[in-house]
Amino acid sequence: MGEKLKVGVIGVGGIGRIHISSYQQTGEVEIVAISDASLNKVKQVQKEFGISRGYKDPEEMLEKEKLDAVSICTPNFLHASQSILSLEKGCHVLLEKPMATNTTEAREIVKKVKESGKILMMGMTWRFISHYSYLKRLAQQGEFGEIYYAHGKWLRRRGVPGLGGWFTTKKMSGGGPLVDIGVHALDCMLWIMDFPRPERVSGFAFQKFGFRAGDGGWPPPATRDEQDTKNRVFDVLM
Ligand SMILES: NC(=O)c1ccc[n+]([C@@H]2O[C@H](COP(=O)([O-])OP(=O)(O)OC[C@H]3O[C@@H](n4cnc5c(N)ncnc54)[C@H](O)[C@@H]3O)[C@@H](O)[C@H]2O)c1
Structure with a gap:
């Protein structure tokens, strides 16, 4: 080597x-x-x-x-x-x-x-997960024909990562779950479909649970210090 x-x-x-x-x-x-x-x-x-x-x-x-x-x-x-x-x-x-x-x-x-x-x-780590790379290979081999519809989702049942820190502060994170985990689903779908050109983009964002959702265990507590969550801001939409 x-x-x-x-x-x-x-x-x-x-x-x-x-x-x-x-x-x-x-x-x-x-x-x-x-x-x-x-x-x-x-x-x-x-x-x-x-x-x-x-x-x-x-x-x-x-x-x-x-x-x-x-x-x-x-x-x-x-x-x-x-x-x-x-x-x-x-x-x-x-x-x-x-x-x-x-x-x-x-x-x-x-x-x-x-x-x-x-x-x-x-x-974009999802591209290296075996089931997605398998789907990509099938798409490349033409197994799906012309792909005209795709639906991607990632559900976090409970918990907000880095609650009250940069994750939930819009000027530091840029946004909520779409920006945090949604990028994986979007990237993966677009990648499998070989990046079709978007005609139009629309979306909804909500803020209902806020601090009641609790901390989702990410970043892992052992890796944090007090600084990380001290601002207690939650101005991103979910
Ligand atoms: N690929 C994935 O699935 C995945 C998973 C988790 C996080 N991420 C991404 O990784 C990034 C970090 O997330 P995290 O969960 O590790 O957050 P984190 O808060 O645990 O870690 C961020 C670190 O950056 C440090 N930091 C802050 N300002 C700094 C500066 N100016 N210079 C140097 N260091 C600075 C902080 O002290 C902290 O230790 C984010 O962009 C997040 O979206 C990706």
């Missing part, structure tokens, strides 16, 4: 830790450094996963470390600026969904990808 890919992870909360453990399991990646706005988390994760260098500021990490690629696992409103910065510093990027909080930001990311010649991959 050749040299290991040198990777940095920005944001080591719930999903950032999963990126780290998954990279380590491949045996093909060296996690060179991590960064997180919470130094507590940086220290915990360094210890837990044996990572020698940790930073509070992602920009400092990108300046000081020689990285091939970064994973961006921060709240949604940071995705555009941190992706653009990482691409400018010469890194390939694995970016968590949703890509950004609006289309202007998403277009800026795409522009920077083209300018930099680097790869940016969105973390």
